[in-house]
Amino acid sequence: MSIARVFIKNFRLFREIDLDLNKENLLILGPNGSGKTSVLEAINLLISRKSIKTRDLKECINDDSEGFSLGLEIINKQEVLTIKAAKQANKRITIKTEAGNTTVKKENLPIVQFIQAKDLRMIEGEAELRRDFFNKTMFHVEHSSEIDYKNYKKALSQRNISLKRKVSEGELRVWNEALIDTGNILAEKQKSFFKGIFKKSLEEKGKKVETEDIFLNQINVVFKKGWPDHISLKRALVESTEKDRALGYTSVGPHRLDLKYFINNKLAKSFLSRGQQKLLIILNFFKFNDILVTKNKSGIVYLIDDITSELDQQNLAMVLEQATELKAQLLITAIRGKSLSNMTPFLDKFRQLNL
Ligand SMILES: Nc1ncnc2c1ncn2[C@@H]1O[C@H](COP(=O)(O)OP(=O)(O)OP(=O)(O)O)[C@@H](O)[C@H]1O
Numbered sequence: 476m477s478i479a480r481v482f483i484k485n486f487r488l489f490r491e492i493d494l495d496l497n498k499e500n501l502l503i504l505g506p507n508g509s510g511k512t513s514v515l516e517a518i519n520l521l522i523s524r525k526s527i528k529t530r531d532l533k534e535c536i537n538d539d540s541e542g543f544s545l546g547l548e549i550i551n552k553q554e555v556l557t558i559k560a561a562k563q564a565n566k567r568i569t570i571k572t573e574a575g576n577t578t579v580k581k582e583n584l585p586i587v588q589f590i591q592a593k594d595l596r597m598i599e600g601e602a603e604l605r606r607d608f609f610n611k612t613m614f615h616v617e618h619s620s621e622i623d624y625k626n627y628k629k630a631l632s633q634r635n636i637s638l639k640r641k642v643s644e645g646e647l648r649v650w651n652e653a654l655i656d657t658g659n660i661l662a663e664k665q666k667s668f669f670k671g672i673f674k675k676s677l678e679e680k681g682k683k684v685e686t687e688d689i690f691l692n693q694i695n696v697v698f699k700k701g702w703p704d705h706i707s708l709k710r711a712l713v714e715s716t717e718k719d720r721a722l723g724y725t726s727v728g729p730h731r732l733d734l735k736y737f738i739n740n741k742l743a744k745s746f747l748s749r750g751q752q753k754l755l756i757i758l759n760f761f762k763f764n765d766i767l768v769t770k771n772k773s774g775i776v777y778l779i780d781d782i783t784s785e786l787d788q789q790n791l792a793m794v795l796e797q798a799t800e801l802k803a804q805l806l807i808t809a810i811r812g813k814s815l816s817n818m819t820p821f822l823d824k825f826r827q828l829n830l
């Protein structure tokens with residue numbers, strides 16, 4: 476399954492573009508502020524139903540208009556699937572996904588792997604970035620885990636409301652019970668996904684890694700479950716009650732999981748340069764391609780924003796080579812002119828959009 480056409484109207488700086496992709500990979504080139512990220516944002520919004528930059532989709536409406544509309548045409552074997560989104564300033568967004576006249580379910584849409592600027596801080600930045608990457612990958616591989624996650628988040632939000640309302644011990648205990656039940660189920664899934672798939676995939680030796688990039692073959696990733704080792708979730712919640720009441724939210728549990736990356740027993744965040752971190756993070760996304768393809772029949776689309784930044788010639792070439800070998804469609808942006816010469820051997824694998 477792949478994207479054949481993209482249509483954008485009155486979204487961010489665009490008045491109207493209609494792009495015939497013909498199922499090919501897309502390379503979007505342009506200077507700063509020309510709308511490269513906005514094109515990826517629009518495609519991501521159509522498939523995953525979320526904006527990457529804002530919660531308020533009103534901000535995406537072009538300043539000179541009343542509403543935006545977006546469209547994607549996806550070809551799956553002989554079937555054409557369309558996703559259409561429309562948003563007026565004072566109305567909720569509507570998103571319709573259809574094949575012929577029948578509505579298509581979420582699991583029949585391609586999986587989006589969006590690699591954006593903030594992901595490049597995944598190793599050195601806030602835990603939320605690592606947690607998001609881990610949980611989303613888990614949802615795409617163990618589909619039922621997303622429901623366990625939602626159940627847990629519901630219980631979590633109820634406990635947090637109770638903490639803020641400063642309810643009695645007795646009432647808080649009721650919410651603790653719900654949190655412990657759903658939390659243990661989720662934590663078990665996270666632990667077994669980490670052990671069974673995540674760690675193995677990330678630590679797998681790269682096929683095409685040069686000897687100079689030996690650090691890529693020395694990764695060790697460690698799982699932190701979100702509360703102190705060797706105690707139960709129940710005990711962790713009891714022990715943190717006073718602190719949580721003061722904070723007004725729950726400070727322990729599987730929603731606080733984290734990953735630590737080591738290279739040769741040294742913490743990767745202090746050991747690796749920025750370019751090396753970017754390389755490692757992009758290749759980490761790629762390492763899950765095979766398993767995602769096996770677990771999802773509807774295909775994978777990689778949206779890679781600003782691919783050239785931070786990478787030297789050799790590493791950019793390595794990333795591009797590995798990207799073009801993925802079983803997936805690629806939509807990549809780059810600043811025109813910059814380092815493009817390194818992309819030349821790969822350019823014929825892309826349809827180009829010059830903004
Ligand atoms: N609602 C809007 N209406 C009109 N213009 C907008 C709107 N939202 C954002 N913009 C403009 O769109 C541009 C941002 O585009 P975008 O971030 O996609 O650029 P880019 O090509 O990714 O740039 P860079 O190379 O710096 O990453 C900015 O110039 C911004 O002012």
Ligand SMILES: [Mg+2]
Pocket residue numbers: 511512513780781
């Ligand atoms: Mg951008």
